[in-house]
Amino acid sequence: MGILLRWLGAFFLLAAIFNPTSLNYVTWARGSWDNQMPLIVFSGLILAVLAMVYVVATMRSIGILGAIIIAAIFAAGLWVLTDWGLLGLENSALNIWLGILVLSLILGAGMSWSILRQRLSGQASVDEIGG
Numbered sequence: 001m002g003i004l005l006r007w008l009g010a011f012f013l014l015a016a017i018f019n020p021t022s023l024n025y026v027t028w029a030r031g032s033w034d035n036q037m038p039l040i041v042f043s044g045l046i047l048a049v050l051a052m053v054y055v056v057a058t059m060r061s062i063g064i065l066g067a068i069i070i071a072a073i074f075a076a077g078l079w080v081l082t083d084w085g086l087l088g089l090e091n092s093a094l095n096i097w098l099g100i101l102v103l104s105l106i107l108g109a110g111m112s113w114s115i116l117r118q119r120l121s122g123q124a125s126v127d128e129i130g131g
Contacts (some may be wrong), residue, residue, distance in 0.1 A: 003115060013050055014100045014107075020093035048125030058110025066113075067106050074102045 018026045025047055029040045058067060078098065081087040089095065109116070117123075 003108065003112040006111040010054055010107035010111065011100065011104035012053065013047070016103050017047055017051065018096075019100060020096045031032070054107040054111060058107050058113075061113035062110050065106060070106050070109060074105065078102075081128065 016025055025043060029044065033040060038085050062070070078087060082089060087094075
């Protein structure tokens with residue numbers, strides 16, 4: 001459940017920053033800069049701090065190479081789906097959502113890497129051992 005919540009947090013954070021609908025920070029900031037500049041700056045700083053927490057945790061746990069490998073796996077999967085005709089490149093909104101999904105999965109994996117590594121290897125941490 002914790003892994004799913006970390007991924008959902010990353011997905012909603014990225015979607016709040018930018019998505020193909022009009023309900024995102026970038027569109028709001030562009031349209032309301034003159035009227036709501038202090039609130040836009042404040043909200044942007046909050047979003048930046050939250051994004052930085054995810055990015056730093058991901059880079060510390062899986063590193064840049066791990067992030068590139070995960071991105072390459074998803075890119076190859078999308079390539080296969082496109083080659084089979086199941087996914088088209090002409091729908092830019094879908095492509096943006098897929099980009100948000102892939103980035104959120106990378107950030108979610110980075111935030112959850114220690115949990116995933118323990119489960120895959122069968123190891124237990126000191127906190128999990130009852131005594």
